[in-house]
Amino acid sequence: MNPRESNRRNFLKNGAALAGLAMGTAASALPAAAESAPDIDELHKYGERSHLVKSVRIGSINNPERRLKDEPVAFGLKSPLQDQAGMITPSSLHFIVSHGYEPPDIDPQEHRFLIHGMVDRPLIFTVDELKRLPSVSRFHFIECHGNSSPGGPGGPERKSVAATPQDTHGFTSCSLWTGVPLSLLLKEAGVQKGATWITAEGSDASKHSKSIPIGKALDDALVAYGMNGEPIRPEQGFPLRLVTPGWQGINNVKWLHRIQVVDEPYMAMMETSRYPSVKLDGKSRWFEFELGPKSVITRPSGGQRLPAQGYYEISGLAWSGGGAIRRVEISADGGKTWKDAQLHDPIAKKAHTRFTAPWNWNGEEAVLQSRCTDDQGTVQPTVAEVAKLWGADVDYLRKTSAIVGDFNAIQPWKVNRDGSVQNAIF
Amino acid sequence: MNPRESNRRNFLKNGAALAGLAMGTAASALPAAAESAPDIDELHKYGERSHLVKSVRIGSINNPERRLKDEPVAFGLKSPLQDQAGMITPSSLHFIVSHGYEPPDIDPQEHRFLIHGMVDRPLIFTVDELKRLPSVSRFHFIECHGNSSPGGPGGPERKSVAATPQDTHGFTSCSLWTGVPLSLLLKEAGVQKGATWITAEGSDASKHSKSIPIGKALDDALVAYGMNGEPIRPEQGFPLRLVTPGWQGINNVKWLHRIQVVDEPYMAMMETSRYPSVKLDGKSRWFEFELGPKSVITRPSGGQRLPAQGYYEISGLAWSGGGAIRRVEISADGGKTWKDAQLHDPIAKKAHTRFTAPWNWNGEEAVLQSRCTDDQGTVQPTVAEVAKLWGADVDYLRKTSAIVGDFNAIQPWKVNRDGSVQNAIF
Secondary structure (H helix, E strand, O other), X not given: OOHHHHHHHHHHHHHHHHHHHHOOOOXXXXXXXXXXXXXXXXXXXXXXXXXXXXXXXXXXOOOHHHHHOOOOOOEEEEOOHHHOOOOOOOHHHOOEEEOOOOOOOOOOOOOOEEEEEOEOOOEEEOHHHHHOOOOEEEEEEEEOOOOOOOOOOOXXXXXXXXXXXXXXXXXXXXXXXXXXXXXXXXXXHOEOOOOOEXXXXXXXXXXXXXXXXXXXXXXXXXXXXXXXXXXXXHHHOOOOEEEOOOEXXXXXXXXXXXXXXXXXOOOOHHHHHHOOEEOOOOOEEOOOOEOOOEEEEEEOXXXXXXXXXXXXXEEEEEEOOOOOEEEEEEEOXXXXXXXXXXXXXXXXXXXXXXXXXXXXXXXXXXXXXXXXXXXXXOEOOOHHHHHHHOOOOHHHHHHOOOOOXXXXXXXXXXXXXXXEEEEOOO | OOHHHHHHHHHHXXXXXXXXXXXXXXXXXXXHHHHHOOOHHHHHOOOOOXXXXXXXXXEEOOOHHHHHOOOOOOEEEEOOHHHOOOOOOOHHHOOEEEOOOOOOOOOOOOOOEEEEEOEOOOEEEOHHHHHOOOOEEEEEEEEOOOOOOOOOOOHHHHHOOOOOHHHHHOOEEEEXXXXXXXXXXXXXXXXXXXXXXXXXXXXXXXOOEEEEEHHHHOOOOEEEEEEOOEEOOHHHOXXXXXXXXXXXXXXXXXXXXXXXXXXXOOOOHHHHHHOOEEOXXXXXXXXXXXXXXXXXXXXXXXXXXXXXXXXXXXXXXXEOOOOOEEEEEEEOEOOOOOEEOEEOOOOOOOOOEEEEXXXXXXXXXXXXXXXXXXXXXXXXXXXXHHHHHOOOOHHHHHHOOOOOOOXXXXXXXXXXXXXXXXXXXX
């Protein structure tokens, strides 16, 4: 007999015996206690948060017409960054951008992962077989390339003066990803001469495919099965996800079932019709992948209200596709002066990093901003600098609803005299 | 209007309008799509794991008579270490040792935290007030001092040859804890001369109290409100928990509502009647706090079966109350030879550290063991060495059901020729 079964049965048996014994001495009390004893295995087998904690993902939909036609990019949900402690996003609150309302219901015992194409030995793995191989666990953020952009999905609420960090920056999340380095699997398969790209495909209904240069595949990409200590959540790709650290979210293919090694990018639908950002001169920004340095103060932030003058800790998150965060500076006077924030461990490459700084609010208007620098020396730009990169001005960014990705401008929050905090991006 | 409400209402309105328009052109298709469109906010506001992932905490009860009388240490549940990826324990699977079946249902808005006793300025905080103060986030394990002991709660299944790592070592878990350093709060309160201890009290029904030397309180103790990115779970102390890194679990007072600064230890019930471990010479081991270096291989491990000869990654967890893990060695031949395992980031002080090592199984019997060393140079002992510390022999440890805490002996797993893996502690 399984020792667990045995334990439980012994308990029930002993409990019943004690109750029986007690009958003669205190007939009313102990039997009732025995009967009312709950099954603690059932009560606590997988815990839940307090019913008084209300933090939730919020849907961000600006294309109902697409949704009704069942077209791609039907919906996204943003993560409540303002409620997060530390640098890990709880898995239940990881942002979602997806092409179907429900993730595929995949049985991990039945799932197969194939590597084929320009390789000497095509390989096929079960999830259990992958778990036998050398593994790594690394903190990495995943971010939709449209996150915090004034246009595109989520743009309308991003620009609202009432916006929270969830509204402005909620399409990014950070997890501890566990899996097998893709480089190891490709080495095992034997990549042939002339191979320059891979195409990764998910097993969702839309068969989402993405081309990725083989250099990235051989660098730090992961075939991940674990997320924050447990199997990847269904909404995040259960049972397997390709993790491409620091690259646009779309490269992190969920429900991964196939990688084909090829010698040219496969012009998948998402690469040609939806995702390339268009500059004002009409040229697309093709095949851009790496996300720039970005940061946001999560407390105090839009939608909050400071109850009184006095001490507040400024706290926020910074990240970069270029590497680790080396520095975060804080301004409380609209950008006139800046001082260094404290960075908190772990400071991992291509991961959210928590920063804090002390601040005393004197009751006057104030504008709070954070500006990060990554270990390549790249500095987070101002809105004006971002506009210039796009060949536009700030007024264009304010008005456009065109998809504008890779918008990593400094985020200002305005503190009013009544303690209310507002989005002051434009 | 709240922008979230606004978003959802706009979507519903637009959806309805489109459906209305469509009526004239494709009366049967689009209205049905509109009606069947689910409320995605509701579907995905707080995600769940796949229904096919079955890993759960398991109750460990060997005192049904106490439970029926509603006495302390009524129940505990062990965490499924063998299923965990990386070094973070999912909050839903964090082990529990508790004095009531259900945690208190505390409203964080109503909760108060008091510091009083030998201080110049008694202080009282709401949870929101604590969140305004300087915060830190740190990885720390919490471990019941009876974890992995052959006696005490959990002893019977710990000794079974069929034991899994959950059965043998499931009373430890590791989280990212976020909160305010207790040292900062005590400094603010002004600790008076002559104060040598604190007494921390929870607001559960049993008013669990614990005395802690003031040196620890001023060192690295935390008044924590965050756990793995979100509010502490009810089973782990929501809304506040005292975290005493590296010290026996009982010092990490849940549902913390009061700290009294005193000049002697308060002989709380749990300190005098239940927890001191008794040596064979009859002397108690009073006021021991720091947990020794310990490790366990979680894969391959008891209860698993290797499907075939060949390559396996050995993977496990190591931790020490004395500091960070500096080294883990692996033996696959019953302790004759040892080689270094790889340690994976983050390697944090007083936190679980993930280790891995390559292993080729040749189909013969094998005994797998791990042995860790912390950054104080303390090495995890053998069973014989632990027995000697207790003034006993291995046979005594095998037979006893007395509470024997702080049992950190090396854990051997025996691999049989049929691939089955068994607990070989005795």
